[in-house]
Amino acid sequence: MSMPSVEVVKNHEHIKKTEEKKQNSFFAKFKQIYLGPIIAFVVFIAIWQAVPLLLGLKHYILPKPTDVVSAAIEDWHLLWPAVQITVVESVVGFLVSAVVGILVSILLATSKILERSIYPYAIILQTIPVVAVAPIVVIWFGAGYNSIVVISFLIGFFPVISNTLMGLNSVDKNMDELFTLYNASKWQRMWKLRLPAALPYMMAGLKISCTLSIVGAIVGEYIAGIGGGKGGLGYSITVAAIQVKTSYLFACGIAAAILGIGFYLLVSLFANLMLRSWHESAMKVDK
Amino acid sequence: MATVQKDVVSFQHVSKVFNGETIALSDFNLSIDEGEFLSFLGPSGCGKSTALRLVAGLGNATQGTVKVFNEPPKQIVQNTNDIAFVFQDANLLPWRTVLDNVLLPLELRGGNKKEQKKEAIRVLEMVGLKEHVKAYPRQLSGGMKMRVSIARALAAKPKMLLMDEPFGALDEITRQTLQLELLDIWKKEDMTILFVTHNVFEAVFLSTRIAVMSARPGRLSSTIDVELPFPRQLSIRTNQKFTDYVDVASDSLENSSEQRELV
Ligand SMILES: Nc1ncnc2c1ncn2[C@@H]1O[C@H](COP(=O)(O)OP(=O)(O)O)[C@@H](O)[C@H]1O
Numbered sequence: 034m035s036m037p038s039v040e041v042v043k044n045h046e047h048i049k050k051t052e053e054k055k056q057n058s059f060f061a062k063f064k065q066i067y068l069g070p071i072i073a074f075v076v077f078i079a080i081w082q083a084v085p086l087l088l089g090l091k092h093y094i095l096p097k098p099t100d101v102v103s104a105a106i107e108d109w110h111l112l113w114p115a116v117q118i119t120v121v122e123s124v125v126g127f128l129v130s131a132v133v134g135i136l137v138s139i140l141l142a143t144s145k146i147l148e149r150s151i152y153p154y155a156i157i158l159q160t161i162p163v164v165a166v167a168p169i170v171v172i173w174f175g176a177g178y179n180s181i182v183v184i185s186f187l188i189g190f191f192p193v194i195s196n197t198l199m200g201l202n203s204v205d206k207n208m209d210e211l212f213t214l215y216n217a218s219k220w221q222r223m224w225k226l227r228l229p230a231a232l233p234y235m236m237a238g239l240k241i242s243c244t245l246s247i248v249g250a251i252v253g254e255y256i257a258g259i260g261g262g263k264g265g266l267g268y269s270i271t272v273a274a275i276q277v278k279t280s281y282l283f284a285c286g287i288a289a290a291i292l293g294i295g296f297y298l299l300v301s302l303f304a305n306l307m308l309r310s311w312h313e314s315a316m317k318v319d320k
Numbered sequence: 321m322a323t324v325q326k327d328v329v330s331f332q333h334v335s336k337v338f339n340g341e342t343i344a345l346s347d348f349n350l351s352i353d354e355g356e357f358l359s360f361l362g363p364s365g366c367g368k369s370t371a372l373r374l375v376a377g378l379g380n381a382t383q384g385t386v387k388v389f390n391e392p393p394k395q396i397v398q399n400t401n402d403i404a405f406v407f408q409d410a411n412l413l414p415w416r417t418v419l420d421n422v423l424l425p426l427e428l429r430g431g432n433k434k435e436q437k438k439e440a441i442r443v444l445e446m447v448g449l450k451e452h453v454k455a456y457p458r459q460l461s462g463g464m465k466m467r468v469s470i471a472r473a474l475a476a477k478p479k480m481l482l483m484d485e486p487f488g489a490l491d492e493i494t495r496q497t498l499q500l501e502l503l504d505i506w507k508k509e510d511m512t513i514l515f516v517t518h519n520v521f522e523a524v525f526l527s528t529r530i531a532v533m534s535a536r537p538g539r540l541s542s543t544i545d546v547e548l549p550f551p552r553q554l555s556i557r558t559n560q561k562f563t564d565y566v567d568v569a570s571d572s573l574e575n576s577s578e579q580r581e582l583v
């Protein structure tokens with residue numbers, strides 16, 4: 034009979050503890066997670082700022098962080114449109130690789146024969162460096178936007194296929210038998226079992242593909258140029274390199290990095306939303 | 321009560337060999353009548369699951385014939401909702417809520433959505449999960465998952481329930497509760513149940529008949545009619561007759577394993 038009272042006492046202690054925790058938790062978490070990286074960042078910038086000064090390096094060899102920032106501000110009217118163009122190209126490239134990748138995976142997964150005969154070529158195609166075939170793409174699709182999107186698609190497409198296909202083929206044997214016992218049709222099995230089961234894999238593929246699609250867009254701009262209108266980040270980078278505007282070159286590189294991180298975080302957020310209802314299995318794949 | 325249909329399941333000289341070398345079942349003969357609660361009891365690896373899966377049409381007999389309602393099992397599975405299977409791990413789809421998991425068999429068969437939902441709620445009520453319809457499997461305990469799994473099996477109103485060690489992974493208390501509930505459901509829904517277990521107490525407590533099996537090769541070594549009255553309460557376990565049946569079943573199990581050692 035004394036059991037309940039013990040529990041009550043425990044509960045009180047528990048509540049007290051959680052209250053204390055709440056006050057401390059913000060600082061504790063801040064210290065644990067953010068403080069280290071912030072210090073490292075500040076130290077890194079400080080060294081970067083100091084080295085060119087100490088060694089007397091010219092700004093076109095190694096610009097100081099302050100040079101980079103002022104270059105970015107000065108040429109903002111060039112940088113900002115370039116960023117926008119690259120964003121559009123890589124987002125379109127990514128969306129096309131996501132849609133085509135998922136559709137092709139579903140098609141391949143519906144027939145073992147199809148998968149066995151076509152998938153090996155998909156792997157071989159993947160090993161061909163895109164940079165090597167990019168000029169062909171330019172011949173086919175013309176200089177500029179179209180070619181850049183195609184190159185971005187070519188780079189981002191394969192991770193979607195390989196991951197989705199793996200997911201579609203990874204269905205638990207018992208679940209598969211459950212569907213057999215209810216005499217499910219091929220398409221019922223696809224929609225109600227294989228695709229949902231593949232979702233975590235698919236999302237992992239999209240996360241890889243989104244950063245690659247930015248790489249694809251920038252590489253595409255190196256090769257396919259502008260073709261009328263203004264150029265994106267890749268084009269700006271080539272021009273800045275020719276003119277030895279090293280500070281602006283750094284600013285472009287940093288902008289590309291921020292773009293990549295931002296895009297990745299956005300797609301991750303989307304992935305988490307999609308997998309909200311069963312993140313258990315989502316985590317299995319992520320690790 | 322309507323007349324009991326004989327031989328709703330029949331194994332005739334059934335053997336099952338895997339990969340041309342593992343003899344899972346050898347000359348297995350057994351007939352089961354409508355309304356029975358029959359347990360397959362035996363050590364692990366003696367072919368209990370194999371036998372049950374043959375009844376569900378998951379795999380073919382290497383020799384002999386298995387018939388369910390006088391037809392090949394695959395036919396029954398394709399054309400009717402008469403057989404439902406409960407797997408050892410609850411085998412729920414993690415991306416579906418409790419309600420949607422139970423709705424699955426109804427969805428796959430097609431029909432009126434509203435009626436499907438009514439039926440799903442009815443069976444969820446029967447297993448005491450009406451409050452948890454919106455939960456996801458990961459939010460449930462092992463016992464609750466198994467309840468959902470049973471509800472899903474019942475949703476399509478099967479005439480026969482096949483259960484492969486459904487309570488094997490549960491703690492003793494949950495297992496006892498579920499055993500009682502299962503007996504209730506069996507009476508209410510008027511089904512034939514084929515139940516696989518390696519637990520002698522469970523087999524005696526639940527069954528009207530026990531098929532004791534021996535391993536290597538998997539054979540039927542004896543059948544035991546359990547003539548304990550229904551409804552059965554947990555207190556029956558201390559009853560002399562109950563313990564007698566447990567002794568008989570245990571002896572039968574031991575004999576069959578001795579036979580194996582002599583071979
Ligand atoms: N799919 C399979 N492939 C090969 N061997 C199997 C397969 N399924 C079962 N077996 C073998 O058949 C025998 C009986 O297995 P099973 O029916 O699962 O036994 P139980 O359910 O009584 O533990 C075991 O030796 C097992 O290894």
Ligand SMILES: [Mg+2]
Nearest residue numbers: 368369370484
């Ligand atoms: Mg088994």
